Amino acid sequence: MKTVLILAALNNFISTAHAFTMNNSARLAFGQDEVIVNVAAGLCTQIGISDEELLSIVGKAVDNFWNKAPASRLKLRKGNLINVSGLYHSASICQAATNCTPNSALAVSSDILVTCNDNATNFPTNSILGITIPNNIAAGTIIGSLVMIGDNVGNQFATKNTNEKTSIIAHEIGHAIGLGHSPVADSLMYYATRDKRVALGRDDLDGLSYLYPKEQPFSGCGTIDLDSNQNPPQDWWGGLLIGLGIIGLFKSLKQKIKFYT
Amino acid sequence: MKNKYLTFSFTLLLFLSFVTLQANEKNKSSEDLNISLSNLCEYIGKIQTNDSGAKNTCSFLPSFAASYEYPISLDFKLAPQIGFTLPQSGRDPNVSRMTLFTMLNSKYATSYVNFIAGLGLYFTRISGPGGESVLNNGTGSDSFPLPSTPVYSRNLILNFGVSHDLNSEWSVEMYTYVFNTLSSEDRAFSLGLGASYHFGELK
Numbered sequence: 001m002k003t004v005l006i007l008a009a010l011n012n013f014i015s016t017a018h019a020f021t022m023n024n025s026a027r028l029a030f031g032q033d034e035v036i037v038n039v040a041a042g043l044c045t046q047i048g049i050s051d052e053e054l055l056s057i058v059g060k061a062v063d064n065f066w067n068k069a070p071a072s073r074l075k076l077r078k079g080n081l082i083n084v085s086g087l088y089h090s091a092s093i094c095q096a097a098t099n100c101t102p103n104s105a106l107a108v109s110s111d112i113l114v115t116c117n118d119n120a121t122n123f124p125t126n127s128i129l130g131i132t133i134p135n136n137i138a139a140g141t142i143i144g145s146l147v148m149i150g151d152n153v154g155n156q157f158a159t160k161n162t163n164e165k166t167s168i169i170a171h172e173i174g175h176a177i178g179l180g181h182s183p184v185a186d187s188l189m190y191y192a193t194r195d196k197r198v199a200l201g202r203d204d205l206d207g208l209s210y211l212y213p214k215e216q217p218f219s220g221c222g223t224i225d226l227d228s229n230q231n232p233p234q235d236w237w238g239g240l241l242i243g244l245g246i247i248g249l250f251k252s253l254k255q256k257i258k259f260y261t
Numbered sequence: 262m263k264n265k266y267l268t269f270s271f272t273l274l275l276f277l278s279f280v281t282l283q284a285n286e287k288n289k290s291s292e293d294l295n296i297s298l299s300n301l302c303e304y305i306g307k308i309q310t311n312d313s314g315a316k317n318t319c320s321f322l323p324s325f326a327a328s329y330e331y332p333i334s335l336d337f338k339l340a341p342q343i344g345f346t347l348p349q350s351g352r353d354p355n356v357s358r359m360t361l362f363t364m365l366n367s368k369y370a371t372s373y374v375n376f377i378a379g380l381g382l383y384f385t386r387i388s389g390p391g392g393e394s395v396l397n398n399g400t401g402s403d404s405f406p407l408p409s410t411p412v413y414s415r416n417l418i419l420n421f422g423v424s425h426d427l428n429s430e431w432s433v434e435m436y437t438y439v440f441n442t443l444s445s446e447d448r449a450f451s452l453g454l455g456a457s458y459h460f461g462e463l464k
Contacts, residue, residue: 020353020356020408021393021394021396021405021406021407021408022405022406022407022408023405027406063446067446067447068307068446068447069447070304070307070416070440070441070447070448070449071385071414071416071440072414072447073414075446124400125400128399128400180396180405180406181396181397181398181403181405182352182353182396183353183394183396184352184353185311185312186309186310186311186312186352187309187352188309190312191396191397191398191399192397194312196312196313196314197309197312197314198309198314198316199307199308199309199316200307200308200309201308201309201310201352202308202310202317202352203352203353203356205304205307205308206352206356206358206387207408209385209387209412209414210387210408210412213385213412213413213414213415214414214415214416215414215415216382216415216416216417217382217417
């Protein structure tokens with residue numbers, strides 16, 4: 001399923017339900033806790049910033065938004081400029097005549113790749129700023145996702161200030177990690193841009209915690225997974241047992257203290 | 262927002278100053294079962310609350326807890342605690358979220374206030390109705406899957422607080438949960454203010 005971001009002024013909508021959503025019915029998410037966000041080098045010609053500036057904005061997008069979620073295990077890291085085929089600038093993200101079956105020629109081998117693109121199928125109007133799809137999926141997890149920024153002549157991404165560009169890219173990265181749109185305007189995953197987007201909304205935090213639940217103090221070791229085939233894991237019982245264990249340990253300690261005193 | 266914090270802190274200090282004037286001594290060396298009701302202000306300053314850029318301060322989130330205090334010395338107690346917050350919808354009515362927590366607190370008593378420090382696990386449960394939602398997708402609308410099966414995230418948290426005994430049965434307390442203490446990028450604070458009823462020693 002492809003997702004796009006468009007200017008608020010152009011659209012009103014009525015939603016029939018209100019919740020964070022996911023961008024695929026399989027609840028797909030990256031398997032690893034740390035995902036790198038790279039930028040395709042030399043492909044942006046119309047967005048008004050250099051590759052280095054785009055990479056810097058990607059860094060802000062992950063640090064100012066997604067890495068601040070207290071109950072999520074996912075950490076996004078700014079990657080590097082990498083050289084890719086010119087197809088990433090010109091090809092459609094979906095195969096023709098499909099309900100967006102990913103174009104296999106653009107499969108991202110791992111993590112997330114941000115590129116500029118001027119394909120008219122991807123960006124039929126200048127108000128569509130970005131488009132994203134997890135396009136490398138295996139064994140129920142996302143292996144690689146592709147984020148495309150509108151690089152067609154006249155695309156309104158170029159007119160946005162740095163803060164807006166940051167939140168637009170953060171929104172697209174949200175799709176890349178498995179989130180769909182939110183119906184509430186104070187969420188980053190709302191379909192339209194907002195001038196003053198400064199942090200994740202509650203709906204974004206809930207969605208991120210849902211797909212990437214934190215598992216402190218450690219993951220896996222010492223926990224009981226009731227159904228290891230489920231994604232995300234359902235191993236909260238393990239944590240509860242740890243808590244009860246702490247209480248039990250304390251009671252034993254208390255009895256020993258009483259005994260010696 | 263800074264002014265709001267200052268106003269809140271000042272009001273709280275004023276309140277604590279007032280109640281400390283009424284402090285009375287109680288038997289600090291006995292075991293004590295207590296239950297508490299408080300309001301938890303979750304992740305203060307971390308969440309955008311409108312499309313003008315405002316961030317959250319405090320909202321209504323009732324928290325219930327039970328604790329049993331074991332005296333280690335005259336002034337020092339250990340207090341295992343379990344509790345939960347009232348299930349609420351998320352930002353959206355169809356998402357349900359609640360939290361459960363288990364803590365091991367220590368309590369050091371002085372003449373006027375008790376200092377609390379502890380460690381615990383904080384579970385956030387998120388669930389939804391399942392199915393799909395038709396939402397705007399820029400060029401039109403599209404169906405997006407909604408959450409269904411409950412998912413729990415688990416945070417190791419630190420707890421710091423102070424409490425004050427109003428009398429032998431009631432106390433008031435303020436506490437702070439610190440999430441991701443060692444990680445500056447996703448460190449977060451939740452602030453609670455509430456009251457406890459003390460049943461005394463279980464016999």
